[in-house]
Amino acid sequence: MRNVIDPLRLSITPGRRQAAPGATFERGLQGPEPAPGGICEDMAEEKSHASPRFLFPFKPYSIQEDFMNALYHVLEAGKIGIFESPTGTGKSLSLICGALTWLRDFEEKKKLEAAQLLEDHVPQQELSQDPQNPCGVDGKELEAKALGAELDWVTEFVQKKAERDLVDKLKDEELKRKRREERLEKIRNNVQLKYALKRKRDDDDDTERLIQMSGEMVTSKQAETLDGEDESFILADYESDDEKKPKDSGLSDEEDLEEEHVTKIYYCSRTHSQLSQFVHEVQKSPFGKDIRLVSLGSRQNMCVNDEVRYLRSLQLINDRCLEMQKNKRDDRKRSEDEVETLKRRRKSRVTCPFYKHEQMQSLRDELLVEVKDIEQLVLLGKEMKACPYYASRFAIPPAQLVVMPYQTLLHNLTRQASGIKLKGQVLVIDEAHNLIDTITGIHSYKVTGSQLCCAHSQLSQYMERYRSRLKAKNLMYIKQILYVLVKLIHILGGKVGQNPNMQKIFQDGTELQSINDFLFRAQFDNINLFKLFGFVNKYQVSVSKPNNTHGQKASKTAALENFLQKLNEKPTGEVTLHERGEDIEEEQPVMASPMMQVEGFIFALTSTNKDGRVVIQKQGTVSQSSLKFLLLNPAVHFAEVVKECRAVVIAGGTMQPVEEFKDQLLLASGVSADRLLEFSCDHVIPPGNILPVILCSGPSGQQLEFTFQKRDNTQLLDECGRVLVNLCKVVPGGIVCFFPSYEYEKRVYTHWEKTGLLTQLEARKKIFQEPKKATQVEQVLSEYSRCIQHSSRSPGLVAGGLLFSVVGGKMSEGINFSDDLGRCVVMVGMPFPNINSPELQEKMAYLDKTLPKTDGKTPGKLLVENLCMKAVNQSIGRAIRHREDYAAIVLLDHRYTRSNILSKLPTWIRARTKAETSFGPALGAIGKFFRDKKAQGDAK
Numbered sequence: 018m019r020n021v022i023d024p025l026r027l028s029i030t031p032g033r034r035q036a037a038p039g040a041t042f043e044r045g046l047q048g049p050e051p052a053p054g055g056i057c058e059d060m061a062e063e064k065s066h067a068s069p070r071f072l073f074p075f076k077p078y079s080i081q082e083d084f085m086n087a088l089y090h091v092l093e094a095g096k097i098g099i100f101e102s103p104t105g106t107g108k109s110l111s112l113i114c115g116a117l118t119w120l121r122d123f124e125e126k127k128k129l130e131a132a133q134l135l136e137d138h139v140p141q142q143e144l145s146q147d148p149q150n151p152c153g154v155d156g157k158e159l160e161a162k163a164l165g166a167e168l169d170w171v172t173e174f175v176q177k178k179a180e181r182d183l184v185d186k187l188k189d190e191e192l193k194r195k196r197r198e199e200r201l202e203k204i205r206n207n208v209q210l211k212y213a214l215k216r217k218r219d220d221d222d223d224t225e226r227l228i229q230m231s232g233e234m235v236t237s238k239q240a241e242t243l244d245g246e247d248e249s250f251i252l253a254d255y256e257s258d259d260e261k262k263p264k265d266s267g268l269s270d271e272e273d274l275e276e277e278h279v280t281k282i283y284y285c286s287r288t289h290s291q292l293s294q295f296v297h298e299v300q301k302s303p304f305g306k307d308i309r310l311v312s313l314g315s316r317q318n319m320c321v322n323d324e325v326r327y328l329r330s331l332q333l334i335n336d337r338c339l340e341m342q343k344n345k346r347d348d349r350k351r352s353e354d355e356v357e358t359l360k361r362r363r364k365s366r367v368t369c370p371f372y373k374h375e376q377m378q379s380l381r382d383e384l385l386v387e388v389k390d391i392e393q394l395v396l397l398g399k400e401m402k403a404c405p406y407y408a409s410r411f412a413i414p415p416a417q418l419v420v421m422p423y424q425t426l427l428h429n430l431t432r433q434a435s436g437i438k439l440k441g442q443v444l445v446i447d448e449a450h451n452l453i454d455t456i457t458g459i460h461s462y463k464v465t466g467s468q469l470c471c472a473h474s475q476l477s478q479y480m481e482r483y484r485s486r487l488k489a490k491n492l493m494y495i496k497q498i499l500y501v502l503v504k505l506i507h508i509l510g511g512k513v514g515q516n517p518n519m520q521k522i523f524q525d526g527t528e529l530q531s532i533n534d535f536l537f538r539a540q541f542d543n544i545n546l547f548k549l550f551g552f553v554n555k556y557q558v559s560v561s562k563p564n565n566t567h568g569q570k571a572s573k574t575a576a577l578e579n580f581l582q583k584l585n586e587k588p589t590g591e592v593t594l595h596e597r598g599e600d601i602e603e604e605q606p607v608m609a610s611p612m613m614q615v616e617g618f619i620f621a622l623t624s625t626n627k628d629g630r631v632v633i634q635k636q637g638t639v640s641q642s643s644l645k646f647l648l649l650n651p652a653v654h655f656a657e658v659v660k661e662c663r664a665v666v667i668a669g670g671t672m673q674p675v676e677e678f679k680d681q682l683l684l685a686s687g688v689s690a691d692r693l694l695e696f697s698c699d700h701v702i703p704p705g706n707i708l709p710v711i712l713c714s715g716p717s718g719q720q721l722e723f724t725f726q727k728r729d730n731t732q733l734l735d736e737c738g739r740v741l742v743n744l745c746k747v748v749p750g751g752i753v754c755f756f757p758s759y760e761y762e763k764r765v766y767t768h769w770e771k772t773g774l775l776t777q778l779e780a781r782k783k784i785f786q787e788p789k790k791a792t793q794v795e796q797v798l799s800e801y802s803r804c805i806q807h808s809s810r811s812p813g814l815v816a817g818g819l820l821f822s823v824v825g826g827k828m829s830e831g832i833n834f835s836d837d838l839g840r841c842v843v844m845v846g847m848p849f850p851n852i853n854s855p856e857l858q859e860k861m862a863y864l865d866k867t868l869p870k871t872d873g874k875t876p877g878k879l880l881v882e883n884l885c886m887k888a889v890n891q892s893i894g895r896a897i898r899h900r901e902d903y904a905a906i907v908l909l910d911h912r913y914t915r916s917n918i919l920s921k922l923p924t925w926i927r928a929r930t931k932a933e934t935s936f937g938p939a940l941g942a943i944g945k946f947f948r949d950k951k952a953q954g955d956a957k
Contacts, residue, residue, distance in 0.1 A: 071118045072303035074110070080698040081107050085115030087696045088666065092119040092443055097665045097688055099679075101672040101697040103925055104833075105899045109298045112445060112668060116282050117304045120417060120443075123280060134184065190277070278414045278438050285426045286447045287455070289318060289391070292420050295447070296390040299418070310388045311412045313421035313435065318391055319406040321398045322369055332613060338406075341369040369404070376403035381411040410436050428459050429657060439661040450669045450887060453682055456651035463646075464618045466509045466639035468611035470517040473502040476612075497544055502615070504539040511639030520639040527855045528633040529647075532622060535631040546623050621646035628653050630859050647856055649863040652685035659686050671890040672697070674921045677883045680868055680876070700925040706903035708946045709893075709922075709930040713911035715740050716936045721909050723757075723846025734765055737845060738774035740909060740936070741819070745781035747944035748905065749951070750817045750837030751805045752782065755824050755892045757848040759789060762821055765845075782819040787828050794827045805837050824848040824888045828895070835898035840947070841905045842896045847912055849885045857881075872917075886921035893926070903950055905943050 069089045071077075077085070084102055088111070091098035102108040286292050296312060299305055316334045320326040325337045380403035384394055391405075398405035413419055413436050425431055426444075446452060480487075480495050487495070503513055511520045536542035621629065628650040635642045648654075659665055667678065675695060683693060700707075714720050715736035727733060744752060756762035766786070769775040778784060785801045788794060804818040817837070822828040825848070834842070850857055861877030868876040889908075896904035906926065912918060914932045922930065933939035 069118055069122065071114050073114050074301065074303060078701055081111045084111040084698060088115035089119050091666060091694055092116065092664045095664050096692050096694050097659060097683060098694045098696060099672060099675055100666060100668040103700045103923065104670040104894060105897055106701045109295055110302065113299055113302050116445060117308060120282060281416055282418050282443045282445060283426065284418060284420050284445045285423055287423055291448060293390045296388065296420060300388050305388055308388060308418055309385045309416045310418045311384060311409050311416040312391050312394060313409055313419065313425055314391045316406050319395055321395055321405060322371055341367060342372060371402060371404040376401055377408045377411060379403065380408035385412055385415060423455050424459060427456055439658060441663050443664050444662045445666045447668050449667045450671055450891060453651050456654055457648045460648045460654055461646055462617035462621045464614040464644050466506065466511055466517045466642045468614050469502055469506050472611040472615050473499060473513050494549065497549055501541050504541055505644060508539055508633060509639050509642040510635060517640035518638055522635045522637060522642055525636045529630045529855055529859050531626055532624060532629055532631060533626045546619055549619060618644065618646060632856060649860060652682055655682055656686035659688055671894050671923050673890060673923055674883050674886065697924050701900045702897060702902065704929060707897060707929055708943065709906040709926050710939050710943065711908045711913045711930060711932040712939055713934045714936055716743060721911055723910055728846060734768045735772060737909060738769050742777050743940055744841060745778060745819060747947060748841040749947055750840040751820060752841045752843060753820045753822055753834050753839050753895060754843040754845065755822050756845050757824055759823050762823055778819060781815065782817050783815060785818055785820045787822045787826055791827055802838060809837055824892050829892045832895060833898045834895045835902055839896040839904055841907060842893050843907045843909060844889060844893060845909050847885055847910050848888045849881060852881065890923055905946055
């Protein structure tokens with residue numbers, strides 16, 4: 018069967034839903050008609066055999082049917098699909114029903130094939146085998162062999178053995194599947210068992226309380242014994258991968274009992290709220306009662322231990338959690354008397370009451386029985402006295418749908434630590450418009466001069482205190498780390514042993530170097546950074562695997578981090594982390610130890626020379642200066658994902674420009690062009706519900722061109738203000754106006770205050786400004802929403818609100834300005850990135866070297882255009898959130914009329930965009946648009 022895969026682009030007229038919500042439709046759907054040169058022959062052939070029958074909670078729109086058909090084909094054929102479906106078109110539900118229908122069919126087909134193979138297998142052949150004739154060769158064949166005929170009995174023996182092994186594996190899988198289903202069904206139906214488990218948990222709690230009370234009664238003043246404490250800080254001997262001896266083939270009990278991974282779908286999105294919303298859609302879908310779904314999250318979101326979850330940062334929470342596990346493992350090795358004595362001597366040796374294997378297994382089964390989001394899982398964990406964080410990871414192997422944030426999936430070490438196996442599985446990446454930037458951000462590491470000095474100070478103290486008790490090899494690695502830290506501090510212009518806050522930098526500036534040049538400059542190019550990273554990584558407590566099968570070594574591997582944590586709790590006075598100024602709006606996470614950043618930076622330096630650059634930023638003091646690894650080639654990390662997965666789906670509401678994904682991420686990852694399939698559909702709203710307008714000039718005829726050179730022109734600022742004043746006169750409800758940056762928004766606001774234009778705006782609509790602090794966003798949105806609601810109920814001279822927002826800010830993504838909250842979205846200028854940024858220039862140069870020109874344009878220039886238009890698409894996509902919604906989109910800059918820019922708008926917006934050279938007709942069209950909508954509403 019020959020593949021002819023061209024991008025599949027669909028522009029569908031939406032159908033109407035005719036059934037009440039909640040009804041379930043089982044549809045045998047036909048695939049979309051082929052676009053010219055579009056649909057693949059595979060899909061056409063499949064339609065002639067059998068169409069997939071999709072379960073859907075109501076009669077789907079035609080574009081949803083086409084979406085599910087295309088999705089089913091991508092999963093069945095093992096391809097990589099890029100899916101664009103505008104917000105409000107039911108993208109999430111189409112993903113759920115299309116993907117889970119394929120999974121249902123795949124599992125059924127796999128069962129039938131296994132049953133057929135087991136049925137065809139003749140066990141008598143195995144029973145009748147003669148030790149002298151292992152292949153079951155008959156007499157004639159033996160006679161032929163004796164006569165010199167060639168009989169390839171070795172090949173036949175190997176084939177039969179492989180067949181027997183396959184049959185045994187199928188039998189084993191079937192047995193495990195039946196046991197799992199029986200166990201979950203028993204939990205689902207046996208209410209008495211739940212009560213019995215609850216009584217047992219209550220009894221255990223009472224017992225623990227009594228033990229704790231008795232312990233408190235006999236406590237007396239006892240000093241900590243230094244020897245016992247110091248013992249936990251001594252490192253075990255470290256061996257790198259090429260030094261390790263062959264392990265014993267015998268498996269530990271936990272490894273032997275670990276459940277095998279079933280075929281599953283991994284779904285990931287950017288934020289916790291997006292994941293919760295997706296889980297709620299699954300719960301409402303026809304698959305909500307039967308699917309085994311697991312939600313993964315950070316300890317910060319899932320911890321139920323009050324002592325841990327109230328710590329200040331994610332890293333502190335991670336460290337405290339793992340320290341408690343270590344204490345628990347240590348306690349298992351001691352007698353009861355020793356444990357009680359140690360508990361009284363060291364208050365810090367607290368174990369987590371929620372980290373109990375039996376309770377976590379029960380919680381695992383409960384979350385597999387019924388779909389739960391993270392909030393519901395946390396509540397259940399509190400009730401069952403079990404850890405949701407680890408219970409969810411125990412549940413990954415038998416789960417059919419695993420939901421997780423980007424960082425868990427896209428970072429290889431985190432993926433491995435979480436127990437995620439992508440081999441042969443399906444991956445769905447939603448909200449993927451910033452996927453390239455996300456991968457780049459995850460694998461770009463920054464370390465400040467303050468952190469380098471602090472790490473050197475702490476590690477020096479550790480080495481001096483335990484030098485005589487450290488193994489020679491470990492001492493060597495610690496000295497190498499100290500040497501590297503000294504050289505890194507030296508590059509920033511500092512010296513060790515001095516307060517970095519007091520060491521001034523006399524020549525500020527930014528410098529970029531290749532990895533090799535940086536290593537030569539730092540003078541540690543002769544050190545094996547792979548081994549050094551392995552050493553640091555082993556002794557950091559950043560591991561989050563649910564079942565550490567080598568727990569007996571944990572106390573030794575966590576020793577270094579334990580000591581550094583202790584130093585953080587008791588400051589030495591020699592070096593402190595840099596205190597940031599009050600002008601920094603958002604508090605950054607407080608790290609338990611700076612070695613985490615050092616580890617990440619060392620790991621980054623092991624990258625291929627061409628894939629990244631090192632940014633040396635000197636400013637103010639050594640403490641404020643920094644080193645950053647900038648990833649230039651995100652494909653090098655995404656290649657690991659696409660290589661292992663059976664199929665990958667990259668989906669979003671606005672995926673334009675799609676060529677960027679193909680060139681920089683997919684084709685660069687080694688994906689062949691015939692494995693790609695592209696799907697794009699229209700919106701479900703009627704064509705008359707959206708009015709995109711490009712304004713080339715303002716009311717006085719001033720051309721609107723907000724280039725960097727012209728955007729501060731007072732005449733242009735006045736013209737922009739007059740445009741908004743006129744729009745406020747004809748647009749009901751709320752207007753959301755986006756500016757390129759916070760700085761520019763503030764500049765424009767101040768100018769309008771002086772000229773009186775702000776007063777004119779306030780006479781029409783109440784003005785709100787997007788805050789820089791994330792903690793204030795919700796408050797501003799609530800006030801804005803109340804203003805809009807009040808205006809709709811009590812019409813007056815001031816009708817609605819005007820919200821000044823920033824492209825790339827808190828309100829340009831993830832916020833829905835539906836209905837009256839966003840009747841008009843205004844984009845002031847074009848938010849091009851800073852072309853003078855050294856990092857952007859390096860990225861442009863890299864693309865110019867690695868990719869060919871497109872229509873005469875260099876890849877670097879296309880990158881700048883794409884960054885701008887992706888930001889525009891996300892911002893204007895805040896309006897139009899459902900089928901009955903309507904809004905106007907006003908683009909204030911004549912440059913939007915250029916074909917190369919216009920082509921990067923979403924298809925459903927681009928097809929309806931009008932370019933107006935003069936302001937009068939444009940304002941008239943906008944006014945008529947809203948008058949017509951009001952008339953339609955009054956008629957209803």
